[in-house]
Amino acid sequence: VLLDEFQDRSYAQLVLFSRLFGDGHAVTAVGDPNQSIYGFRGASAGQLFHFVREFPVRVDGADGQARYELAPTSYLTTAWRNGRAILSAANIMSEALGRAEAQKAPAGSAPAATTAACAMALGADAAGASTAAADVPALQPSPFAVEGQVVLGRFGTDIDEAAALAADVLKYRVTDFEREADGTPVPPALAVLCRRRAQMETIRREFEARGIAYEIVGLGGLLDTPEIVDLVATLRVLADPGRSDSLMRLLAGARWRIGPADLMAFRDWSSQLARRRGRPSTTASSEDGAADAPEETVIESDLTDGASLVEALDWLPREDWASSHGRTLTETARQRLGRLSAELRQLRGYLGDDLTTLLGEVERAMLLDIEVAARPGTSIHQARRNLDAFQDAAAGFLRTSHRVDILAFLAWLEAAAAEENGLEAPPSDINREAVQLLTVHASKGLEWDVVFVPGLNAGAFPSNKDSRWSSGASALPWPLRGDRTDLPQWDTDQPDQKGWLDAEKDFKSAVQVHGEGEERRLAYVAYTRAKHVLWVSSAAWVGSRAGRAEMSPFLAELEQLVGSGPNSAPADGEATGAATVHPASVDEASLPEESPLTTGTEVAGWPYDPLEGPVDPRTGDRLRVVPGRRLAMESAAARVRAALESLLPGDSASAQESSLADESGRKLRGNAAGWAREAALLLERRSRRAGGQDVHLPGHISASTLVDLGEDPAGVVGRLRRPVPREPGMSARKGTAFHAWVEEYFGAAGMLDLGEAPGSDDHIDAAYDLNTMVATFKASEWADRSPAFVEVPVETRVGDVVVRGRIDAVFLDADGRWDLVDWKTGRRPSAAQLRAKSVQLAAYRLAWARLKGVAVEDVRAAFFYVADNQVVRPHDLGSAEELEQIVAGALDASA
Structure with a gap:
């Protein structure tokens, strides 16, 4: 049994696993206690330290009596992602965590007999085992690690902080951190990690002002974007x-x-x-x-x-x-x-x-x-990324x-x-076309070349939010929790009221220390997301907040990497250690005593021109929000009008004919006049469409889009000009239902029939005729085979785009060849249609061959048409060159 990410498990899960496998079963747990960041939803870093006692190793003695030993512990201390300087910053965060409080006492979730036997066998050494387990060695760089860079910044206001961040985004976007084997630069991946989603708005506005492409990750952040707010x-x-x-x-x-x-x-x-x-x-x-x-x-x-x-x-x-x-x-x-x-x-x-x-x-x-x-x-x-993401969310809801x-x-x-509280589902992959904005919680498990962590202010990161169970009725009292030994406790066993109140103050202080440990682990996660550059900063004045914000200890502790502190770095900005100071940083002594954001009164007329921004009616000056665009937009509109006019006939004969046509049109009355106007509009629309537009294919397309490109490249390009969502018809819903059943069938080794699952939806099954398809599938050759993989996401480059798809099932034949199958719930198409649809299989075959490092000839592919109970294997699957011709044809259609 392999238990991954064990540091994020709750006490209830520990009890469950311990009672299932704690009696000497072979169990391995993998986890990093320094990355335990979900304590607010029940997880505890202490669970990982309890593992050695809750899952002891059973040893049969010579006398036939079983005894138990502590589970052995191994440390994987090589970091394969981070640069050396970034690891130094991360180790500063983890060093202060020290030993976890889990060493105080075992969780007590193992079976009583096992725990007692283990305690008797281990004796006094058992208590020290947790202590040893809690001492987690610091991470070490890999032999191939880059040097990396840590940038420290302290700014006057959060607006200044966002401006410096955006300026460095523009710089790093054109920096070549890595290259392909052929020398082609790899576009760097950049991310901004925020403690709270509210921080994103100032940065988002700055990105808008500078024309920086960005992506807000997660539905919670998506719902705060302007276009989605208006749509909702x-x-x-x-x-x-x-x-x-x-x-x-x-x-x-x-x-x-x-x-x-x-x-x-x-x-x-x-x-x-x-x-x-x-x-x-x-x-x-x-x-x-x-x-x-x-x-x-x-x-x-x-x-x-x-x-x-x-x-x-x-x-x-x-x-x-x-x-x-x-x-x-x-x-x-x-x-x-x-x-x-x-x-x-x-x-x-x-x-x-x-x-x-x-x-x-x-x-x-x-x-x-x-x-x-x-x-x-x-x-x-x-530009459409938020609208498309919202459409995807709606499709998932359906x-x-x-x-x-x-x-x-x-x-x-x-x-x-x-x-959601910031726990957005992380993206399936890193977006190198835009800067990704997300919370630190959502970044866990991901990595980028450059990571920005702004807002490192005391009280914000680490948060000073009171997490005591006694501060409200929403939390279970900690003395009633199973993992209470890992949590601070309020000692209420006092002789009088004064002692009771003093104990409560001690409890509050202990909770603050406990909470800072949780926040420190969160900072550790944020810092270790970076490979080449870690950019961390703080701002003295934030929004309309009263009082100057002090620098977070998570930023101040990194000063030692500079050598003598960020406020005394060399004037040329050169590094004296593993970190450098941002050239726009402000010395603490130079910070204003009052907030520049609130000292002056800003007056603006409202509503204001959205292209120009708010204007002070007293002076006529624009307020600094975003650069005014009206002049540029009017100039662009004038050029568009001139281009449209240039498409109209310009010679004298054509002008004379146009004049006669206008004169005859004015003489028309009633329906004829309306028909003439409609005809003129239709002709004008056709003329404009004939002029074409410069439409580029996106950086990645689906396999089904590649099929459409082969059939109708002009139509696909037209949809890209103005995307229109497609209504999921009955056939699409039917296919989704069948695919879900097949995935469950293979996942459960085919032991459950459709109607055996509790709460099955009979009305849905009847509407999609799912029972008939299930019966056909169980009678097919695939029912008794065991797939190596089910619902495998793949991607591969074809020409100038990346094609992505999901293979329904992958089988490994006895001769070592791979067999890819795509389930189809419709009828078998005609020969011409099959040739077009086989492009999908060709893309899957190419992607799988590249993924596994085998020849394309060693990968077969087939459609299984459930309605006809037929396996169709196209024999003329396109090669990589033929697929590239399809993409090239689409690019020609957009020219």
């Missing part, structure tokens, strides 16, 4: 008329820009409608001012919001309406509110459609796809939820935002 706000307005808060987000946003005076007048109108609900219908007269007021009276108990702005948007007042406070809507606000009302009314027609269809329609109606594509300095694929309506989806999003 629109979904809430569509689904719930009581969400006036979400409508306010839209009204006050950059698109509609309803000003404060108009918002107050609109609120007055909403309150007036709410008051009218309580009147009899005969008194709801036109004096209320509704342009098209409803005649019936709404039952008050049916309302979700007494004064709903969403409802008021559907019943806008007449132009001459004025509230009891004398407020009126301006003409501009009335027009914008009317357009928004019409847009929402149209979108409500899609509420009964599939969720992905609704999301696509909302995205296009809000012009979000165009808005993100217009971002400067990034490709459309990077696959796993029994209730798939919009209200259930919104509830799921709210639960993710409230409960």
Whole structure:
């Protein structure tokens, strides 16, 4: 039995494993106590130290009596990822951790007989064993380790910190840390690790201002991005008329820009409608001012919001309406509110459609796809990353939820935002096309060439949050926990109240020390994510916080790597040790006594031009948020208009014909005039499409996209210009259900029938005809074979792109050859269609051959069409060169 990441196990898991395998069974646990960072959800670093006692080695004596010995411990102390300087920083963090408190007493979870026998056999040496186990040696660099670099920074404000970080991102992006075998530079992978997700906003704004491509990892961070916030706000307005808060987000946003005076007048109108609900219908007269007021009276108990702005948007007042406070809507606000009302009314027609269809329609109606594509300095694929990630999240919700309506989806999003607490699922791979922003918790297990860890302020990292169980009713009292010996305890056995209170103070201090150990392990995890550069920093003034933030001890302790401290480094910035000081760092004595962020009063007109940013009405000067873009955008728009005009006929004969056509068009009346306008628009659209666009293939594509490129490269390129989400039809859901069953079948060695699992969904099985497919599969040649791998993700480079896919099953034949199988729930296609679809198998075969280092000829591939019970093996699978021709053809189609 192999127990991986054992330092993240809880006491309950330790009890379970100990009672299953603790009586001398062969068990190996792997873990790093310095990376135990999930104590807030039940894990404990002490569990790893208890292993040697809870899983003793059974030895049969000559007298036939069994005795137990402590489990042996081995240390893997070579770090194969980090540079030497980075390891020095990490070892400073781990050195202060010392021995874990788990050495105080065993957890006591092993069977009583085993524990007693072990204690009798080991005697007094048992207590010292935990102590020895707790002394974890420091990590050592590998023989191939790079030197690495540690950069220390101390800045005046968090804005200065973000600016320095962004400037170094631009520098490191063009630094060649590694090269391929042929000498090609490998783009470096960069990440920003934050203690809290709230830190990301300042850095994100700085990245936006400098045109740096970035990716916020995890659903929690995704829900905070501007385009997703607006998208979710629109979904809430569509689904719930009581969400006036979400409508306010839209009204006050950059698109509609309803000003404060108009918002107050609109609120007055909403309150007036709410008051009218309580009147009899005969008194709801036109004096209320509704342009098209409803005649019936709404039952008050049916309302979700007494004064709903969403409802008021559907019943806008007449132009001459004025509230009891004398407020009126301006003409501009009335027009914008009317357009928004019409847009929402149209979108409500899609509420009964599939969720992905609704999301696509909302995205296009809000012009979000165009808005993100217009971002400067990034490709459309990077610009759409948040929208695409949200679509992926919605698709995952559809696959796993029994209730798939919009209200259930919104509830799921709210639960993710409230409960995730920074524990985002880490990305499947490192993104070298963008800087990744994520929390330290989410970074565990990943690595990057350059890692930035900003915000190392005392009270923030390490956090000073009170984690005592006695501070609230949300936690189980620690004396009742099974791992209580690893936790600080409040000694309540006191003779009087004073002793009781003094013991509570001691308990509070012990909890602070315990919590700092947890935070120190978190810093250790953050530091060890870096290979070439570790960039750590602190800011004296953060946002509107009162009081200057002191430097975190996790940063101050690294001063010894410089030699004489970061504030006295050489002026030229050269290193005197394993670390260097950032040239923009500020000496502690030079830090301002008052916050530059709050000392001055900033005044700005609102709403402001989203392309230009806020402006101080007193001086006309722009406030520093992001650089103004209106002049550049207007110049670009003028060039686009000029280019469009250049595509029109310019010779005199064509101009004369155009003039005659215009003259004849003006003479047309009625339907003929409408037809003429439509024809002109269609011709103009065709002309623009013929002009083409510069569309680049993304850095990676799916195997199914590669198949589509072979069949219709122009169509794929067209979808890349403006992606449209596809509704998962019955066939797609049917395939998902069957693939899930096959994966469970092989995982359980085929011992469970479909209906044997408790809670099986009979209605789903019937809708997809899953029972028939299962019966066919069990009668096929594959049912009795054992796959070497199931659902294997693979990727390989084909031309200028990386093709990714997932092989359904991989079998190893008796002759040592590999056999790849892709399950298909549809009918066998025609010969022409099969040739096109075989591109998928060709890509899988090439990827597997490269992965295993075998010849392509030693890898077979087949489709199994379950509906027909047929195995189809295409004999003309394309080579690597033929696959590259498909990609090249797509690039030609985009030119």
